[in-house]
Amino acid sequence: MTLTEKKIGFIGTGVMGKSMALNLQRAGYLINIYTRTKEKANDLIDHGAVWKESIKDLTVASDIIITMVGYPSDVEEVYFGENGILEHAKAGSCLIDMTTSKPSLAINIFQQAKAKSIHALDAPVSGGDIGAQKGTLAIMVGGEEDAYEALLPLFKTLGENIILQGPAGAGQHTKLANQITIASNMIGVCEAIIFAKKAGLEPSRVLESITTGAAGSWSLSNLGPRMIRGDFDPGFYVKHFIKDMTIALESAKEMDLDTPGLSLSLQLYKELAENGDGDSGTQALIKIFEKQNL
Structure with a gap:
């Protein structure tokens, strides 16, 4: 067969x-x-x-x-x-x-x-x-x-x-490393867009420049434009990202590993969920930064 x-x-x-x-x-x-x-x-x-x-x-x-x-x-x-x-x-x-x-x-x-x-x-x-x-x-x-x-x-x-x-479990450990990377990256994407707006720039045009350079990432290229458009439909739910980061943080603690970027991102996403965005896409994190800075 x-x-x-x-x-x-x-x-x-x-x-x-x-x-x-x-x-x-x-x-x-x-x-x-x-x-x-x-x-x-x-x-x-x-x-x-x-x-x-x-x-x-x-x-x-x-x-x-x-x-x-x-x-x-x-x-x-x-x-x-x-x-x-x-x-x-x-x-x-x-x-x-x-x-x-x-x-x-x-x-x-x-x-x-x-x-x-x-x-x-x-x-x-x-x-x-x-x-x-x-x-x-x-x-x-x-x-x-x-x-x-x-x-x-x-x-x-x-x-x-x-x-x-x-061996068994290695796929999950690798995915947690992936989520740890995204956690800090999403903060950077949000801060960059807010910075561009504060500087009087057109955020979409800024993305055209920075997505192809050293700052480039999947989140910047794919979720940055959604943030700018105010499109918060889920490609990946906030509530599921919180789950992933919680597992990653627990695993890091088991290895006596300090992950400050992960901890901050988890804190911000929990605040986002508490504000009613648990079923939004992860790009909704921009709302926290807009509330604080605009």
Whole structure:
């Protein structure tokens, strides 16, 4: 059986998961789908995805299971619940958790899966809604090399920068390093836009100059223009970024590592959420700086 002939069970069709599942469908993969709110999967069902009424039903009917849910608690429920994946997955099947979650949880999933002759990879992604739509995500993988190589064609449908970082948990550790980088960068993007406005400059024109130089970053190029337009629709939710930064901060403390930039960013994003922007995109951070400086 070729990879495209295997049935893929996809759990979680949020802002990014929906586009990822759709890209798999377009590439010819057979998709089973489950999400808490069926309406969120209607587009996928219209394109031929088979709806399953429970995680158990999806697991039993699938050879490869991809999860893209919200929080570590959701991952635990999906994998370890009485009707969860590990209880019902077939020997020889493959599990891929693409949620940003705790490295320790990824290791636990791997160990319990291996005891049942099931392959498991942690493969969180970066690139937001745009990367998910275009199939250009960065995919950071932890797990065994044989499973990674076997699933690489599937990953190439979803992303472009795909790297096996090490054993189980390494993908999650890498994603946390990614989020730590973004945390401080987002502060810099906001400060630069506010500075440009205060100086009487046209912020969009300023971005044309600085995005191609040493200051360039994905956040500056993609989220900076959204900030200027006042477009705060979520490519990645504030509430989920707070979750990621909290996990990163906890992991840093476990390693006796001081991360002042991460701590400040988490503080600012928590303030943003308290002001009612938990479901906004991360670019809404500019509101905090506008309130303080304009």
